[in-house]
Amino acid sequence: MLPHRKKRLQNILLLLGSSFIGIFLILSALNSQLDLFYSPSELNKNNLPKERIKLGGMVKKGSIKYEDTKILFVLTDFEEDLDIEFDGIPPDLFKEDSGAVMLGSFDGNGVFVAEEVFAKHDENYMPPELSK
């Protein structure tokens, strides 16, 4: 390789390397702030956040109950559980033992009142016959 081309290649590698280091430092500083939601075990039960947050995890098996128009269920990350209350229509894929993400805030009694509930789909795709 001619010297001036070698120099240009070095400049490109330098540019690429410094960009990657820069973005790595930014991302590691932001770290978990880039998460879309909190999982139940990330919250301190004695000092629940007052502001609106997003929570995510699995809907605990056998926990869904209906009370008037409200849906009550337990959200778990298999370490901590949280009681959720939602007055609305969840998406079709919202079901027990399946992932869900919700936006809302805690009432005074440690129950999370969801304003919106989203279903999380996992990476598994299979025909109906095989899922039984």
Next chain:
Amino acid sequence: MSNKIINKFASAKTYIETCDKYFLFVFIPSIVLIIAGWSWGIFVAPPDAVQGDSYRIIYLHVPSSIYAQLIYWIMAAWSAIYLIWKVKLAAYLTKSAAFVGLLVTFLALFSGSIWGIPTWGTWWQWDARITSTLILFLMYLGLIALHDSFNNQNKADNLMSILTIVGCVNLPIIKKSVDWWSTLHQPASITLTDNPAIDSAMLYPLILCIVSFGFVLISMGVLVSKIIIFNREKNRNWVKNYG
């Protein structure tokens, strides 16, 4: 390496001649394969146990998303070739690919949003995967706009190539976003290391769709590059005598 070979491959004239000679060999399969792939995916493949028929949008979404990232890697390689060897053809191709990349990234975002409404219950969330893909879309747009904003074409080529290379940092972020952070978007169903998490009756048409998208996008890219090259070299004799 002999400079003669490099010069031959670096010539826009040779590139256009080669494309003209072989275009139908890419274009005809692209039409056949995309029709076969989509028909297989839409009419033959079984519905999904959880999502029913709405999952079939993966036959558009997954190929679009794959090429949205792959095209950027290719552009970055061409940009490096342009910056090191000053091969103008590489800059022409980078600009052409940016248009194709813009289109597929739009398709990836759009098809994902359509799928999100019945599946997630929302068409948009600012999670790491969706946001980083939106950034990729804006990068393609920005690269095209940057290049168009200069009268001095050499300066435009240089800056576009440099920015393309800097923008590479976004690609690993898109890829790993679903593993590094909590997102609404699910992790990858097909990986190099594990067995696919998607049943083979659904996977095979998906693979065909991915292959057919390659042919379609190459055809598209060749057509765009012809416009760009004829425009850039319009004062050269070979263009005046073309066809």
